[in-house]
Amino acid sequence: MTLLSAEDIVSGYGKVEILHEVSVYVDEEEMVSIIGPNGSGKSTLMKTIFGMVDVWEGRVDFQAESIVDIPPHKIVRKGLCYVPQEKNIFPSLTVEENLDMGAFIRKDDYSEELERVYGIFPALLEKQKQVVGNLSGGQQQMVAMGAALTLDPKILLLDEPTAGLAPNLAKMILDKIKEVNETGVAILIVEQNAREALKLSNRGYVLAMGENRFTGNSRDLLKNEEVGKLYLGG
Amino acid sequence: MQLIVNGILMGAIISIGAVGLTLVSRILHFFYFGYAAMLVYGAYLTMTLFNDVGLPLLPSVLISLPLLSLLAILIDKITFKNLRERGTGPFGMMVVGIGLELFLRSSVRLLWGSDVMRYDLPIRRAIVFPFNVRITPNQLVIISAAFALMILLHVFLDQTKIGKAMRATADNIDLARVRGIDTERVITWTWVIASISAGFAGFFLALDTRLVPIMGWKLLLPLFAAVILGGVGNPYGALAGGMIIGISQEVSAGFITPTYKPAVAFVIMTITLLIKPSGLFGRGGQG
Ligand SMILES: Nc1ncnc2c1ncn2[C@@H]1O[C@H](COP(=O)(O)OP(=O)(O)OP(=O)(O)O)[C@@H](O)[C@H]1O
Ligand SMILES: [Mg+2]
Numbered sequence: 001m002t003l004l005s006a007e008d009i010v011s012g013y014g015k016v017e018i019l020h021e022v023s024v025y026v027d028e029e030e031m032v033s034i035i036g037p038n039g040s041g042k043s044t045l046m047k048t049i050f051g052m053v054d055v056w057e058g059r060v061d062f063q064a065e066s067i068v069d070i071p072p073h074k075i076v077r078k079g080l081c082y083v084p085q086e087k088n089i090f091p092s093l094t095v096e097e098n099l100d101m102g103a104f105i106r107k108d109d110y111s112e113e114l115e116r117v118y119g120i121f122p123a124l125l126e127k128q129k130q131v132v133g134n135l136s137g138g139q140q141q142m143v144a145m146g147a148a149l150t151l152d153p154k155i156l157l158l159d160e161p162t163a164g165l166a167p168n169l170a171k172m173i174l175d176k177i178k179e180v181n182e183t184g185v186a187i188l189i190v191e192q193n194a195r196e197a198l199k200l201s202n203r204g205y206v207l208a209m210g211e212n213r214f215t216g217n218s219r220d221l222l223k224n225e226e227v228g229k230l231y232l233g234g
Numbered sequence: 235m236q237l238i239v240n241g242i243l244m245g246a247i248i249s250i251g252a253v254g255l256t257l258v259s260r261i262l263h264f265f266y267f268g269y270a271a272m273l274v275y276g277a278y279l280t281m282t283l284f285n286d287v288g289l290p291l292l293p294s295v296l297i298s299l300p301l302l303s304l305l306a307i308l309i310d311k312i313t314f315k316n317l318r319e320r321g322t323g324p325f326g327m328m329v330v331g332i333g334l335e336l337f338l339r340s341s342v343r344l345l346w347g348s349d350v351m352r353y354d355l356p357i358r359r360a361i362v363f364p365f366n367v368r369i370t371p372n373q374l375v376i377i378s379a380a381f382a383l384m385i386l387l388h389v390f391l392d393q394t395k396i397g398k399a400m401r402a403t404a405d406n407i408d409l410a411r412v413r414g415i416d417t418e419r420v421i422t423w424t425w426v427i428a429s430i431s432a433g434f435a436g437f438f439l440a441l442d443t444r445l446v447p448i449m450g451w452k453l454l455l456p457l458f459a460a461v462i463l464g465g466v467g468n469p470y471g472a473l474a475g476g477m478i479i480g481i482s483q484e485v486s487a488g489f490i491t492p493t494y495k496p497a498v499a500f501v502i503m504t505i506t507l508l509i510k511p512s513g514l515f516g517r518g519g520q521g
Contacts, residue, residue, distance in 0.1 A: 052408065076414035084412065090405040092468050093398070101402045104395070105414035147413065
């Protein structure tokens with residue numbers, strides 16, 4: 001079953017068109033990677049799906065229902081969570097408060113989800129009362145992802161969750177993401193560590209200059225010579 | 235000793251005012267110059283209710299606050315909301331803020347005149363404390379009320395969901411939306427808090443001195459300094475920053491001519507901007 005699909009998306013900033021008919025979809029419980037060079041429009045695609053950037057043409061459906069023109073604060077309520085590439089935490093709030101804000105829309109008890117988040121990222125447990133702006137880059141990424149997980153979403157959109165992290169830490173975060181995916185949460189992830197991300201994913205998309213360049217299951221993409229040479233660093 | 239007590243008094247007034255300013259400044263991407271007018275309106279509305287309508291002092295203050303909030307929310311809906319939706323940057327917001335300040339300040343002259351006024355209260359002698367420290371009963375009321383307010387503000391911002399959402403929105407409005415926060419609603423609430431903050435600060439200042447249409451404008455510089463010192467958008471920083479500015483302004487009067495008091499705020503503000511632009515109580519890495 002298709003969970004999320006964006007079809008022939010055209011969008012951009014001001015008058016500048018960035019995405020020229022880009023399509024992606026994610027099935028239930030699937031993990032899908034989007035890779036591509038800097039400036040190819042990966043983040044713009046995520047923002048467009050989440051209603052942060054207007055859709056000029058094309059459609060975005062979640063569970064067979066259009067979510068175009070729905071503001072971000074209402075899209076969350078449908079079970080989509082998004083972790084932006086930059087500025088994905090509230091720096092002057094504590095770890096605990098950041099997670100509370102993740103669960104902002106919940107009126108019920110979410111202590112179970114909190115426990116799960118601290119279970120996935122035990123490093124956060126001892127930092128609960130600390131202001132997030134003072135934490136390390138890796139810990140900030142954990143907070144950002146943890147906040148999204150408090151909603152127990154059906155799908156997580158992650159934009160470069162390992163940006164700026166040391167390789168071993170990046171690997172650790174990616175493994176955690178796979179762990180989350182294995183609990184049934186679908187994942188659409190943009191990654192700079194393209195090879196690693198594809199290995200963990202079911203399928204992948206290569207985006208270049210605002211267009212779909214390659215699409216396929218991860219194994220084929222990893223084997224594809226052109227993809228390897230141009231986008232996976234040889 | 236007397237100077238320190240004066241400083242605490244001034245600091246209390248500045249702290250209370252700075253909380254509102256720091257929150258709205260984040261949302262408007264710039265210092266809100268119209269905030270000076272909010273202080274003035276707060277002081278004058280209270281005066282009308284007290285001197286003219288004849289209500290007791292506390293109810294006068296408490297009734298002026300919702301009126302002030304309504305005015306602030308109305309102004310936001312008419313002007314800033316449209317600008318926000320169009321993605322207007324700091325410069326546009328600043329210009330509109332200055333325009334509003336000028337407009338509102340002249341409306342104060344129109345409504346209440348330019349004469350110096352005061353609350354119709356009996357003048358009471360200062361109480362003399364050890365070390366020959368003199369404090370008037372009004373000043374005692376201001377200091378204790380300000381500290382009580384700080385505690386209430388803290389409880390609100392720290393314990394309530396809407397208070398946390400307000401700090402989150404001041405931190406990062408786009409992320410707040412992504413997290414499901416209806417930021418327009420939070421902004422409306424922020425104007426309410428800003429009105430309470432400005433209303434009390436204006437009232438305290440008028441109670442300690444007197445009412446003139448320019449009073450808000452004069453307090454604006456120390457308020458800016460307190461906000462910068464505390465980190466823009468950080469209400470706790472604003473409280474602490476206000477105290478620091480208030481005390482250093484007054485204590486400096488022991489060494490330099492009191493006319494230069496505002497310069498102290500200016501110097502502290504400039505030094506902060508040079509050394510640590512994010513403020514003493516910073517906002518950390520991202521932002
Ligand atoms: N807010 C914005 N306003 C105007 N142009 C923008 C904005 N954000 C991105 N762009 C432009 O859109 C294009 C695509 O940017 P985008 O951030 O989507 O790329 P990306 O694939 O995510 O790159 P990266 O790998 O560096 O994150 C770039 O040319 C960029 O300059
Ligand atoms: Mg990007």
